Amino acid sequence: MVRMTYADAAKLAVAEAMRADPTVWCVGEDLGRGGVFKQYTGLVEEFGPKRISDAPISEAAIMGAAFGAAMAGTRPIVEMRFADFALCATDELVNQIAKARFMFGGQSRAPMVIRKPMGMWRSSAAQHSQSLESWYVHIPGLVVCCPATPQDNYAMMKAAIACDDPVVYLEHKDIWATEGEVDTSLPGRFGKAGIRRAGMDVTLVSWSNTANLCVQAADRLAEDGINAEVIDLVSLWPWDKRAVLTSVKKTGRLVVAHEAVCVAGFGAEVVATVAQTMVLKAPPVRLGSPRGLIAYAPNLEDQMRVTADMIAAAAKKTMEFETA
């Protein structure tokens, strides 16, 4: 066990993978100076500027060229800087990378990790704050991963680099500095949820930073004698249906929370999957951002946030439903 930040955990995974495999390389804007969030600090010194490559502000070319280099036999880690800017490379990801293996009848692979720092982070306003994970879950061919802890950011980054499929890897910008224990011997597995808290009364399902808020909500609920089970999905495609269904079977109550807009968010998929499978003790709840835009001023920005209090309140409501 080593204590490290969320950013350093991913960096350690990248460095280890690069040491083990000379075909792994990173490309993105400003990587030679450590990247905008310092998640690459020190790597250029060890691996040199060819493997920790700077790039022009050409998101389409970063994505497209990395894909071409993947087809030529390398394993690129693509840095998009902000998930928002990755939209400039949507054709490359959605029409090319996700589909190449299939369209070419299995002749090619795109073993790539596409890092897209996501989420709300200090008054960054509407173009630097989005959570668009559900878009990518909708695209066959992509693996989608949203780690919430240093442990998962280490283990899942390793798994993503080892994976022969393109992995959309969404790290949350608000938790780069969060510290946690990392056991480097624990393997990361896509489609394997983490049970962050065990409980019998209500199931809280989430991912990315909102999973951390669910843990806080569970602590508050415990003060009121409610034992919430917190499931951190970690990866959204594939996602651990079994863990969710098993938990809800036990609790009969479900709250799904995410930072993304609630409408057509991945929470809808989780709730629908559970509702198709079993009858609950209380109607399931989805918590997400209103379908509004993320503002600069804190009092405006906050209105788009899902908080631990909101999650706890929603969980309590599912408890009260039974007694009502």
Next chain:
Amino acid sequence: MTLTNFDREKGLARLATMERIRAFEEVARRAAVDEALVLGAIHLSIGQEAVATAVIEPLRRDDYILSTHRGHGHTLAKGADAQAMMKELLGREGGCCGGKGGSMHIADFGMRMLGANGVVGANITIAAGAAHGIKLLGGDQIVVCFFGDGAANRGPFLEGLNWAGVFDLPILFVCEDNRYSASTLTSDMTSGNVADRARALGLPTTEADGNDVTALAATAAEITARIRQTGKPEFLHARTYRLSGHTYFDPATYRPEGEADEMRATRCPIAKLRGELVQAGVAEGDLDQVRQAAEKEMDAALDAARDAPWPAAASVFADVQDIGSPVEEAF
């Protein structure tokens, strides 16, 4: 033209390649129009065969090419199997993409043909990346990226050429200028000209007649040898003409009356090369045999494709992804 240096053997080999491309596409067109065997849109490169033939001639088997929606010629010239290609056009088992891609995604990775592309211009950054990969791995191959005149108005043109220049990548960008982007005269929608854009991005740029296979082959041999030696990108603007419509079913009525007929009569690259070969002393009958052999090969390819079964139904879920594959997830 003086034919003192004319190499008959090379001329005949080029003729064979061009006739094979022409015959493949004529057979595919007939299979589409007369028998409805070709399922989706196909884009014919009839009239443009010299570009694929000349530019690919100096390439090694392990050099890469990337192509466009109009990619049959490039793919054949790089060495792909005509029968597997025809099966792909018919959506059959044994097609080079297992019937999953069709004409617009035709590919043969064994021949290092990394795919046609249904998205105009998208192959430009990907091709730059293949060259980037070669450089990272320390290889000595080069990449050729074909695209149309219309593609030069898409963002990836700027981003891809700049990328290749910044990273000094071994790639030849070939703008195959057939004057049209679908039904639009490309010059009506283009500010300045394409070759100037490439020069402005710092790429050595050559402008050439894309219908003169003999001269173009010499030019391409020089450029590709230079790229292999310097490891740096170059640009070739090849002027040609699309004798067919945009798709096989496009009557191309937007073209000025008589334009295509005149081009066919005066600028057909195959007719031009045949003329040179006759002047060099090859008998007309020998040239006809080259055409007949190509037609026979492509007729046989169509027969084989017609007889091939549809792909296994379950293959639709194969090769999507390993992790979270629909094979496991279907429910």
